[in-house]
Amino acid sequence: xxxxxxxxxxxxxxxxxxxxxxxxxxxxxxxxxxxxxxxxxxxxxxxxxxxxxxxxxxxxxxxxxxxxxxxxxxxxxxxxxxxxxxxxxxxxxxxxxxxxxxxxxxxxxxxxxxxxxxxxxxxxxxxxxxxxxxxxxxxxxxxxxxxxxxxxxxxxxxxxxxxxxxxxxxxxxxxxxxxxxxxxxxxxxxxxxxxxxxxxxxxxxx
Amino acid sequence: xxxxxxxxxxxxxxxxxxxxxxxxxxxxxxxxxxxxxxxxxxxxxxxxxxxxxxxxxxxxxxxxxxxxxxxxxxxxxxxxxxxxxxxxxxxxxxxxxxxxxxxxxxxxxxxxxxxxxxxxxxxxxxxxxxxxxxxxxxxxxxxxxxxxxxxxxxxxxxxxxxxxxxxxxxxxxxxxxxxxxxxxxxxxxxxxxxxxxxxxxxxxxxxxxxxxxxxxxxxxxxxxxxxxxxxxxxxxxxxxxxxxxxxxxxxxxxxxxxxxxxxxxxxxxxxxxxxxxxxxxxxxxxxxxxxxxxxxxxxxxxxxxxxxxxxxxxxxxxxxxxxxxxxxxxxxxxxxxxxxxxxxxxxxxxxxxxxxxxxxxxxxxxxxxxxxxxxxxxxxxxxxxxxxxxxxxxxxxxxxxxxxxxxxxxxxxxxxxxxxxxxxxxxxxxxxxxx
Numbered sequence: 001x002x003x004x005x006x007x008x009x010x011x012x013x014x015x016x017x018x019x020x021x022x023x024x025x026x027x028x029x030x031x032x033x034x035x036x037x038x039x040x041x042x043x044x045x046x047x048x049x050x051x052x053x054x055x056x057x058x059x060x061x062x063x064x065x066x067x068x069x070x071x072x073x074x075x076x077x078x079x080x081x082x083x084x085x086x087x088x089x090x091x092x093x094x095x096x097x098x099x100x101x102x103x104x105x106x107x108x109x110x111x112x113x114x115x116x117x118x119x120x121x122x123x124x125x126x127x128x129x130x131x132x133x134x135x136x137x138x139x140x141x142x143x144x145x146x147x148x149x150x151x152x153x154x155x156x157x158x159x160x161x162x163x164x165x166x167x168x169x170x171x172x173x174x175x176x177x178x179x180x181x182x183x184x185x186x187x188x189x190x191x192x193x194x195x196x197x198x199x200x201x202x203x204x205x206x
Numbered sequence: 207x208x209x210x211x212x213x214x215x216x217x218x219x220x221x222x223x224x225x226x227x228x229x230x231x232x233x234x235x236x237x238x239x240x241x242x243x244x245x246x247x248x249x250x251x252x253x254x255x256x257x258x259x260x261x262x263x264x265x266x267x268x269x270x271x272x273x274x275x276x277x278x279x280x281x282x283x284x285x286x287x288x289x290x291x292x293x294x295x296x297x298x299x300x301x302x303x304x305x306x307x308x309x310x311x312x313x314x315x316x317x318x319x320x321x322x323x324x325x326x327x328x329x330x331x332x333x334x335x336x337x338x339x340x341x342x343x344x345x346x347x348x349x350x351x352x353x354x355x356x357x358x359x360x361x362x363x364x365x366x367x368x369x370x371x372x373x374x375x376x377x378x379x380x381x382x383x384x385x386x387x388x389x390x391x392x393x394x395x396x397x398x399x400x401x402x403x404x405x406x407x408x409x410x411x412x413x414x415x416x417x418x419x420x421x422x423x424x425x426x427x428x429x430x431x432x433x434x435x436x437x438x439x440x441x442x443x444x445x446x447x448x449x450x451x452x453x454x455x456x457x458x459x460x461x462x463x464x465x466x467x468x469x470x471x472x473x474x475x476x477x478x479x480x481x482x483x484x485x486x487x488x489x490x491x492x493x494x495x496x497x498x499x500x501x502x503x504x505x506x507x508x509x510x511x512x513x514x515x516x517x518x519x520x521x522x523x524x525x526x527x528x529x530x531x532x533x534x535x536x537x538x539x540x541x542x543x544x545x546x547x548x549x550x551x552x553x554x555x556x557x558x559x560x561x562x563x564x565x566x567x568x569x570x571x572x573x574x575x576x577x578x579x580x581x582x583x584x585x586x587x588x589x590x591x592x593x594x595x596x597x598x599x600x601x602x603x604x605x606x607x608x609x610x611x612x613x614x615x616x617x618x619x620x621x622x623x624x625x626x627x628x629x630x631x632x633x634x635x636x637x638x639x640x641x
Contacts, residue, residue, distance in 0.1 A: 006225075009303050013360045017296040020353050024292065024329055028285050031337040058335075081381075114342075149340040154277050186338040197277070 034185045038178030039109060041088060041096035043148065045175045045189070058150040059189065059196075061175055065097040066116070067143040075140035077103070078118040085110045085182060086144050095174065101142055111184040113147040148175055151189045153196070160200060213241050221310035230409060231362075235312050281336060288332035295325030299361050309362075319363020323370070326354045347377035351395050358402050364415045367402050370395065371422030375429035382433040389509075396426045411461050412471055420472050427453070430513075437510035439500035443488055444550050445510070447543040448517035450484070453477035455524035455540045458533065481542050485570045486599055492609050494549070494559025518543075538576055545569035570600050571622070 004012070045061040070078075078084070078101075087100045088109045101115075123137045176187040189196040220234045229237075272279075272287060279287070299318040301308065308314040327350045334341065351373045358367035374395035381389060403423070406415040431449055435442050457473025487493065500510070521543055528536040549562035556562065577593025601622070604615055 006303065006306070006309070009360065010300065012356075013300055013303050016356045016360060017300070020292060020296070020326060021289070023353060024289070024333060028288075028333060028337075031333075031339075032282075032285075035337075058338075145340075147340060148338075151338050152335045157277075 030183065031185050034180045034183050035178050035187065038180035038183075038185070040187070041090065041109075041177050041179055041184075042094060042174045042190075043096055043177060045148075045173050058152045060150055061146060061148055061189070063098070063146045063148065063175075065099070066146060067141050068098075068101055070101075070140050070142050072120070072140050075118045075120065075142060078115045078142045080115055080117055082115045083112060084115055084144065086113050086147060088179065098144070101144055105182060109179060110182060111147045111179050112182045114145045116143045116145045118142045147184055148177055148186050151175065151186055151196070157197070157200060160204075216241065217307075221306035224310040225306065231310060231312050231315075232410070232413065232415075234310055238311075284336045285333065288329055288336055291325040291328035291332070293325075295322040298322070299357075302361065315362050316365045319357055319361030319366030320369065322357050322361060323354050323366050326350060326357075342380070344377060344380040347373055347380060348391060351377055351391075355395070355398050358399060364406065364418050367399050367406075368418050368422045370399055371419070371426050375422075375425040378426075378429040378433070392426070392430055396423070396430075407460075416461075417471055424453070424472060424476055434510045434513055437500065437507045438514065440497045440550055440553055441500050441510070441514055442497065443484070443546050444543060445514050445517055446484060447481065447546040448514075448521040450477045450480045451540050451543050452517060452520035452524050454481060455521070455528050455536055458536045458540075459524060459527055459531065478539055481539055482596060485542065485566060485573070485596075486603060488546070488549070488566045489563055489570060489600060489603055490607065490609065491559040491563035494553060494562040495557070497553065497559075535580070538573055542569065542573075567600060567604070570596060574600065 043063045045063060082103070084101050084103060085105050086098045087102070087106060088096050088111060089099045090096045102110075118141070120138050120140050123139050172193075173189065173191045175189050177184045178187055191199040194202070216237070220229075220237065223229050224231055224234050276284065295318070299322050302314045302318040303309060308318075330346060330349055330353070333339075334346065351370065354366070354370055354373070357363065358370055374392055377395075378389060378392045399419070399422070403416065403419045406413070406419055409415060427449060431446060434445065438445050453473050454477035457471060457475075457477060461471045461473060500507075521540075525537070525540055528540055545565055545568075549565040552561040552565060553559060574593045574596035577596065578590050579593075581587065581589030581591075581593055601619060605619065607615065
């Protein structure tokens with residue numbers, strides 16, 4: 001098979017280059033739009049520091065209320081790795097949490113994520129009484145992957161952030177996120193009311 | 207001493223000759239190497255090396271400076287810089303395609319193709335970091351794989367094709383969640399590289415281009431087949447043996463062996479090695495005992511069925527071709543799926559796996575002995591050693607196999623040892639030597 005003439009190859013190559021740039025550029029445009037026009041939510045978070053071989057040092061974040069009690073039929077309809085929509089509600093204290101999960105968009109405030117697992121579990125009644133435990137109730141749960149699992153930091157700062165967070169136990173941390181059309185982009189990681197960089201500088205002085 | 211004007215003229219003519227199909231790119235490179243190393247001034251090479259090194263060092267320093275100040279940069283600047291790896295690598299590829307000289311040079315094409323591949327990955331990674339995107343390694347690999355699909359063709363780069371296959375294989379392994387799913391993306395990604403592989407095969411079936419792409423496909427096939435265990439269950443050994451035997455036979459039938467370095471044609475050696483290794487592994491009854499009934503109705507079942515059908519048909523086709531060409535040597539190991547098929551059928555009669563393991567052991571013994579006998583006749587000591595290794599390994603594994611009773615093992619080893627001695631005596635008589 002003879003190769004195409006040089007001009008044809010060049011034309012095709014330019015088209016492919018443009019397609020790649022547009023594909024990546026479109027994603028940048030989308031994320032910028034989410035950050036500028038999305039609804040702001042605050043999720044409570046607890047940072048831990050691991051390493052992503054492809055994308056560098058980041059602070060791993062875990063949000064609360066990722067597990068939902070569902071019916072048996074619903075549980076069986078979810079499989080690990082399924083792409084789902086997690087609904088978001090803002091509480092009176094100003095923090096947001098996830099309230100439910102669905103296969104399709106509900107049109108409300110929600111964000112896309114994946115199913116971590118879907119299993120039944122026995123819920124034993126907690127009791128201080130001595131004697132045999134009462135029979136467990138079998139409940140069905142679905143847990144989602146944290147939609148905002150990481151906050152990238154300077155390689156030198158990420159372990160310091162984790163160390164300082166452990167040192168100052170009890171300090172509150174939450175992640176500020178903008179959500180629009182099922183996409184969420186992290187604005188900042190807030191620790192003790194301050195952006196993480198600022199808090200880190202103050203913690204270093206103490 | 208070669209005329210300098212001749213060499214200058216040759217340098218100018220070579221790209222046109224390559225484009226016209228008079229010589230292939232590899233021959234052109236060999237011509238350049240032949241005249242270039244001897245004829246060109248050592249100063250020119252040194253200057254080139256220093257300039258490349260200088261550019262790399264400056265580039266590395268600039269990257270580190272940017273990295274040091276990355277946090278200080280506004281987000282839109284970071285997003286813009288994230289495009290740099292992609293745009294620079296694209297510019298390099300366009301310059302190679304646009305220049306006759308560079309387009310005819312394998313070094314330029316490979317360098318451009320590989321840097322374009324890595325440029326795509328770097329840009330995706332930097333964008334993810336800039337916007338603190340979650341997502342898994344699996345998501346990253348899939349986007350990378352699809353965006354870089356055309357690179358191998360446009361840059362005419364074997365390295366680009368190999369990278370595409372390795373990324374696809376890595377994605378499959380990452381995407382495996384313990385419950386095999388039908389990953390149509392893998393079929394699409396691997397299938398898209400097939401025309402490129404065919405072109406490399408036609409150019410030179412025993413050349414490094416096809417060999418490297420073959421390695422890529424071996425990784426893809428391995429990544430594709432491993433997660434099918436859950437769905438295929440007891441059919442899994444037959445699936446793996448059919449795939450390996452088909453690759454082994456195809457490597458021996460279609461890739462010329464003469465004059466090629468072993469590493470340049472991996473199909474037959476690697477697939478053959480996998481067959482022998484799996485024979486040793488499946489010689490244990492405890493493994494057959496652990497194979498569950500197939501779960502073809504669960505997720506991944508359809509792919510397992512398709513895989514079984516495809517693997518079996520491919521193997522049968524290659525086996526038929528080997529039989530028609532009279533390649534007995536290939537038929538020896540290439541018929542392994544027959545033995546494994548029989549062993550698989552026996553599981554239903556003997557769920558403990560004892561009978562299946564006996565079949566595998568007997569087959570392995572037969573292959574080993576046949577390799578020793580035919581190798582001795584042909585004077586091929588490597589083959590003799592391979593056969594002796596197989597027989598010796600099987601004997602050792604049975605010797606230490608605590609899942610079997612001591613007495614049966616002792617009797618079996620003694621009987622086989624006696625058989626060997628008798629055969630040896632007979633062979634010695636045949637060649638007229640006293641043992």
